[in-house]
Amino acid sequence: MTSALLVDYGSGNLRSAAKALERAGFEVKVSSTPQDVETAQSIVIPGQGHFGQVMTEFKQSGFEGPIREALQEGLPILGICVGMQLLFEGSEESSMPGLGLLPGFLKKFPKGYAVPQMQWNTLQRVGDCPILEGLTPDAMAYFVHSYYVPEESGVQSGALTDYGVPFWSVVSQGNLHGTQFHPEKSQAVGLQILQNFRALVEAQAPVSR
Amino acid sequence: MTAVITKRIIPCLDVQNGRVVKNVKFFENHRDAGNPLLLAQKYEHEQADELVFYDITASHEGRKLMLEVAKDVAESVMMPLTIGGGVNSVEDFRNLLLSGADKISVNSSAIRNPDLIRAASDHFGAQCVVLSIDAKRRPDGSGWNVHLNGGRVDTGIDLIEWVHKGQELGAGEIVLNVMDADGTQSGFDLLATRTVKENVDVPVVASGGAGKLEDFYDVLTAGKADAALAASVFHFGMLTVRQVKDYLTGRGIQVRGFVE
Numbered sequence: 001m002t003s004a005l006l007v008d009y010g011s012g013n014l015r016s017a018a019k020a021l022e023r024a025g026f027e028v029k030v031s032s033t034p035q036d037v038e039t040a041q042s043i044v045i046p047g048q049g050h051f052g053q054v055m056t057e058f059k060q061s062g063f064e065g066p067i068r069e070a071l072q073e074g075l076p077i078l079g080i081c082v083g084m085q086l087l088f089e090g091s092e093e094s095s096m097p098g099l100g101l102l103p104g105f106l107k108k109f110p111k112g113y114a115v116p117q118m119q120w121n122t123l124q125r126v127g128d129c130p131i132l133e134g135l136t137p138d139a140m141a142y143f144v145h146s147y148y149v150p151e152e153s154g155v156q157s158g159a160l161t162d163y164g165v166p167f168w169s170v171v172s173q174g175n176l177h178g179t180q181f182h183p184e185k186s187q188a189v190g191l192q193i194l195q196n197f198r199a200l201v202e203a204q205a206p207v208s209r
Numbered sequence: 210m211t212a213v214i215t216k217r218i219i220p221c222l223d224v225q226n227g228r229v230v231k232n233v234k235f236f237e238n239h240r241d242a243g244n245p246l247l248l249a250q251k252y253e254h255e256q257a258d259e260l261v262f263y264d265i266t267a268s269h270e271g272r273k274l275m276l277e278v279a280k281d282v283a284e285s286v287m288m289p290l291t292i293g294g295g296v297n298s299v300e301d302f303r304n305l306l307l308s309g310a311d312k313i314s315v316n317s318s319a320i321r322n323p324d325l326i327r328a329a330s331d332h333f334g335a336q337c338v339v340l341s342i343d344a345k346r347r348p349d350g351s352g353w354n355v356h357l358n359g360g361r362v363d364t365g366i367d368l369i370e371w372v373h374k375g376q377e378l379g380a381g382e383i384v385l386n387v388m389d390a391d392g393t394q395s396g397f398d399l400l401a402t403r404t405v406k407e408n409v410d411v412p413v414v415a416s417g418g419a420g421k422l423e424d425f426y427d428v429l430t431a432g433k434a435d436a437a438l439a440a441s442v443f444h445f446g447m448l449t450v451r452q453v454k455d456y457l458t459g460r461g462i463q464v465r466g467f468v469e
Contacts, residue, residue, distance in 0.1 A: 013308070015309045016283045016287070016309055020287055023287070048334060049336075050331075050334055113214065114412040116335065116382075116412070118217075118336070118382060118435070119214070119215050119216075119435070124210065139468075140465045142288075144311070145336065146335070160210065162210035162211060163213070166210045182289075182311075185288055185311065186287065187468075190287055
């Protein structure tokens with residue numbers, strides 16, 4: 001069975017994410033042990049709350065090194081919400097730098113519409129983004145966030161969403177993927193995305209490590 | 210691209226000792242009518258945008274049952290879940306979040322101890338701190354006062370001052386229940402809702418008073434609310450979430466459409 005390692009680095013509740021991944025056909029291992037990355041087939045990085053606090057917890061967890069290595073080796077990785085934000089260079093929310101695995105710096109939504117964005121919004125697919133396979137143009141996902149990845153960051157493929165400003169709501173770069181929204185809270189659309197991620201993991205040649 | 214703003218329709222369920230109270234007329238089998246899990250699944254099938262559980266249990270033991278409800282529901286549906294009622298401390302926030310709630314709403318406890326909003330917001334982020342407010346029009350009609358204990362106690366605090374303070378302390382969303390309208394099914398209080406919305410940057414959810422389709426339209430347009438929350442019209446089967454959304458779509462309001 002296809003497995004996902006759900007990284008538990010202290011960022012809060014993982015129950016919904018774990019259950020949603022199971023529903024998408026994954027065997028889920030929730031782990032706070034960085035060594036588990038060595039035997040993982042895929043990695044899911046959750047995250048919610050304050051960028052600096054989440055980043056600090058991630059740094060302290062010991063997962064950074066093994067996950068960077070796994071990324072190099074081609075292991076499929078999915079970041080969710082602040083778990084996706086961490087992959088970028090940083091955020092206006094904090095002076096803590098991000099992991100810098102993706103190009104761009106998160107900004108706070110300008111005044112105009114309610115902040116946080118707390119609503120369902122559309123996903124406009126850009127370039128090659130395998131985790132959005134099979135979704136219709138009217139598909140919506142559930143967002144809760146105040147900071148966003150600007151369109152002009154160096155992201156090449158994924159999906160753009162507009163909330164007064166256009167931003168990257170999905171990123172796909174090689175084997176690294178991320179969603180600003182919560183697939184585990186996005187009903188059928190979220191389930192489809194997690195199933196697509198599983199298909200990617202299954203299509204992946206076994207990683208020798 | 211142009212901004213996509215979708216209004217949310219949110220059913221709210223009252224829970225006592227782990228069971229949904231107020232008879233809910235979905236189920237043939239009466240014993241199932243209070244089962245939080247089945248009701249959550251029912252609303253997921255209707256594609257409600259979020260779900261709110263409000264714990265009206267008075268006892269400590271009953272409150273612990275709410276954690277079990279949160280766990281069961283969070284595991285069985287893939288939709289945003291807000292839990293409120295009896296949340297008095299950062300520890301309560303933590304326990305509910307760890308049980309699977311996405312947002313936690315505070316009401317009386319935040320009035321007694323406004324620092325709870327700030328502490329929770331600092332610990333867990335503004336996105337999960339919902340300030341729920343019971344307000345009632347002042348007898349002289351000059352505005353609204355915040356009430357405690359389901360409207361029985363007038364705190365003397367002005368509604369608009371309280372929402373300013375709540376936002377400043379770190380609340381990420383405001384749920385406004387205007388007591389004059391609550392339970393009457395004569396429509397949401399449009400003026401109070403709009404006045405709150407014009408005074409904050411965070412999303413505002415209108416609560417209390419929904420009776421017919423037009424009420425939802427009115428509060429999301431003239432009332433300027435970002436979302437509408439309702440209990441009895443949904444539970445008693447007078448309206449379904451889908452009916453409301455189809456109606457709103459027909460009148461040009463953007464909502465998340467029903468996916469077959």
